Amino acid sequence: MELREGxxxxxxxxxxxxxxxxxxxxxxxxxxLRNINLDIHQGEIFALxxxxxxxxxxxxxxxxxxxxxxxxxxxxxxxDIIRDYRAARAMIGLVPQELHTDMFETxxxxxxxxxxxxxxxxxxxxxxxxxxxxxxxxKRKLEIMTLSGGMKRRVMIAKAxxxxxxxxxxxxxxxxxxxxxxxxxxxxxxxxRDTGVTIILTTHYIEEAEEMADxxxxxxxxxxxxxxxxxxxxxTLGKRQLTLHLLEPLEKIPGELSAWxxxxxxDGSVLEYTFNxxxxxxxxxxxxxxxxxxxxxxxxxxxCQSSLEDIFVTLVSERS
Amino acid sequence: xxxxxxxxxxxxxxxxxxEMMRFRRTLWQSLVAPVITTVLYFVVFxxxxxxxxxxxxxxxxxxxxxxxxxxxxxxxxxxxxxxxxIHMPKFTGTIYEILSAPISAFEVVLAYVxxxxxxxxxxxxxxxxxxxxxxxxxxxxxxxxxxxxMLVAVAFSLAGFIIGIWARGFEELQFIPxxxxxxxxxxxxxxxxxxxxxxxxxxxxxxxxxxxxxxxYRWTFYGSGDVSIGISLAVLxxxxxxxxxxxxxxxxxxxxxxx
Ligand SMILES: Nc1ncnc2c1ncn2[C@@H]1O[C@H](COP(=O)(O)OP(=O)(O)O)[C@@H](O)[C@H]1O
Ligand SMILES: [Mg+2]
Numbered sequence: 001m002e003l004r005e006g007x008x009x010x011x012x013x014x015x016x017x018x019x020x021x022x023x024x025x026x027x028x029x030x031x032x033l034r035n036i037n038l039d040i041h042q043g044e045i046f047a048l049x050x051x052x053x054x055x056x057x058x059x060x061x062x063x064x065x066x067x068x069x070x071x072x073x074x075x076x077x078x079x080d081i082i083r084d085y086r087a088a089r090a091m092i093g094l095v096p097q098e099l100h101t102d103m104f105e106t107x108x109x110x111x112x113x114x115x116x117x118x119x120x121x122x123x124x125x126x127x128x129x130x131x132x133x134x135x136x137x138x139k140r141k142l143e144i145m146t147l148s149g150g151m152k153r154r155v156m157i158a159k160a161x162x163x164x165x166x167x168x169x170x171x172x173x174x175x176x177x178x179x180x181x182x183x184x185x186x187x188x189x190x191x192x193r194d195t196g197v198t199i200i201l202t203t204h205y206i207e208e209a210e211e212m213a214d215x216x217x218x219x220x221x222x223x224x225x226x227x228x229x230x231x232x233x234x235x236t237l238g239k240r241q242l243t244l245h246l247l248e249p250l251e252k253i254p255g256e257l258s259a260w261x262x263x264x265x266x267d268g269s270v271l272e273y274t275f276n277x278x279x280x281x282x283x284x285x286x287x288x289x290x291x292x293x294x295x296x297x298x299x300x301x302x303x304c305q306s307s308l309e310d311i312f313v314t315l316v317s318e319r320s
Numbered sequence: 321x322x323x324x325x326x327x328x329x330x331x332x333x334x335x336x337x338x339e340m341m342r343f344r345r346t347l348w349q350s351l352v353a354p355v356i357t358t359v360l361y362f363v364v365f366x367x368x369x370x371x372x373x374x375x376x377x378x379x380x381x382x383x384x385x386x387x388x389x390x391x392x393x394x395x396x397x398x399x400x401x402x403x404x405x406i407h408m409p410k411f412t413g414t415i416y417e418i419l420s421a422p423i424s425a426f427e428v429v430l431a432y433v434x435x436x437x438x439x440x441x442x443x444x445x446x447x448x449x450x451x452x453x454x455x456x457x458x459x460x461x462x463x464x465x466x467x468x469x470m471l472v473a474v475a476f477s478l479a480g481f482i483i484g485i486w487a488r489g490f491e492e493l494q495f496i497p498x499x500x501x502x503x504x505x506x507x508x509x510x511x512x513x514x515x516x517x518x519x520x521x522x523x524x525x526x527x528x529x530x531x532x533x534x535x536x537y538r539w540t541f542y543g544s545g546d547v548s549i550g551i552s553l554a555v556l557x558x559x560x561x562x563x564x565x566x567x568x569x570x571x572x573x574x575x576x577x578x579x
Contacts, residue, residue, distance in 0.1 A: 026579055027579065064416075064419075064420040065419055065420050066416055066419045066420055066578065067578060067579050068574055068578050068579070085422065086328070086422040086423075086424075087422070088422075089420060089421060089422040090422040092420065094416070094420055096413075096416055098413060100412055100413030100414045100416060100417075101412070101414065102412065102414055103412070104342075104345060105338075105341075109338075109341065112334075113334050113337075113338050114334075114417065115334075116330045116331065116333060116334030116337075117330075117331050117334040117335065117417060117418070117421045117423065118330075118331070118421055118422060119328050119330045119331050119421075119422050119423070120330060121330060159417070
């Protein structure tokens with residue numbers, strides 16, 4: 001029997017989404033996805049991380065049936081998204097990147113519409129619960145066009161959850177979203193995950209992926225560059241750097257400081273400490289104390305964290 | 321096999337209700353406009369011109385124009401409603417939800433076309449009731465009249481659905497109904513029998529499919545038309561089949577729906 005990657009981690013069951021050898025080239029000739037292979041585990045929060053134009057929305061759109069793939073296959077809950085599209089799509093909820101809403105419908109009607117559209121009989125209690133959770137209950141009789149952008153986004157989330165999907169796609173959920181909605185949204189995402197819903201979100205912010213996801217996939221120019229549990233990815237890629245600009249140049253790094261991963265610039269005036277995000281912050285104060293005790297004085301200090309771009313640069317150089 | 325024939329009624333009903341609620345919001349315009357237009361046609365054609373026209377095929381002029389007037393409204397209402405119904409989600413972007421729903425192309429068409437056709441049949445019947453106040457009408461074959469009305473409504477709603485998908489903007493949406501269907505209808509024997517036209521014009525008229533559709537509908541009222549009912553029905557069914565074929569092709573290829 002062939003063992004698949006997923007069977008080695010904490011998620012022994014068959015993947016809820018299985019994408020294999022997926023390709024998409026738009027009519028314009030642009031290759032938006034190149035040979036994507038990806039398994040999403042049941043119940044995880046998966047972040048698809050990549051810059052604008054990487055192909056994140058295209059990938060989601062194919063899984064949801066909005067864009068037609070050129071080749072490859074996708075299964076959702078074991079159902080092929082083309083052959084068994086009814087069963088596959090009934091499991092999926094989608095909150096798209098753009099704010100697409102009706103105008104004259106009321107909040108209640110549009111959410112009820114979504115539930116019906118996805119093949120379920122009416123369930124006012126479920127819709128009420130959703131609207132309350134999303135702070136939309138007292139707006140339920142308003143026409144959507146009278147709502148603010150943030151409220152419209154809440155309506156779109158309610159629509160996506162109206163048919164109690166097992167898989168929820170959030171495409172750039174926090175782009176242009178206020179703090180309150182962002183907080184509510186993360187709370188809801190965690191709560192959904194606790195009830196067994198699988199969540200796939202896209203983002204181009206590392207912090208967001210770091211904050212929310214169990215696993216992270218990095219995509220660029222239509223290629224899935226790697227997929228790793230978050231902690232592992234942060235360890236290898238989430239480099240942080242502390243830079244000390246010294247008052248007096250050093251000849252070499254003193255032996256007392258060998259416990260830290262330090263580098264000295266050629267002229268001896270800049271001392272750099274490189275460490276992994278989330279892992280060793282606590283060692284920074286110790287380093288500074290030690291530097292102080294050694295009588296090394298500095299005129300300035302700065303820290304920086306590797307950006308998404310740096311991560312790509314690292315990935316590309318590692319590959320070649 | 322049985323499973324495949326099962327329709328997703330909740331999905332279809334959701335779309336149907338959505339469309340019917342859209343009509344209800346504009347109920348006033350939807351129903352009052354055709355009634356007023358009908359009254360105007362009666363004042364102009366029925367009262368002013370009618371007395372000079374005399375009877376056509378043994379029917380008073382006022383009664384003669386009623387089937388054509390109903391067809392005129394049903395053509396334009398079906399086209400416009402179905403076209404608008406599917407074009408709006410494309411325009412606002414909410415089409416993503418329809419495309420990602422567990423609903424077949426056939427069911428989507430059935431729901432949109434069913435809603436548009438329902439509305440235009442209702443409008444047709446309201447025009448009939450209004451006209452009846454001006455020119456008492458005796459319908460020879462009421463069942464055929466209703467079935468024919470529904471078939472025409474469905475055929476033109478299908479065509480409207482195609483226009484709604486094809487159109488890239490609201491001008492294009494208006495283009496075919498205004499520039500093709502309206503003129504053809506006016507020249508299609510709504511206000512006259514094509515028999516009264518001079519030879520060349522009569523021959524040209526026979527290339528206008530609307531002539532056959534109007535004539536067939538008049539047949540269900542008065543038992544006679546410009547052409548035989550068989551030909552009218554053949555034209556109607558051909559129109560239905562072609563529209564269905566195009567809709568099928570649209571969904572198969574994703575034309576202007578999916579990339
Ligand atoms: N409908 C389309 N037609 C042609 N090109 C498209 C279309 N949609 C997206 N693209 C292109 O495909 C690439 C990937 O887009 P997208 O999937 O939206 O990326 P992301 O969501 O990661 O920002 C981009 O270069 C984009 O311009
Ligand atoms: Mg995107």
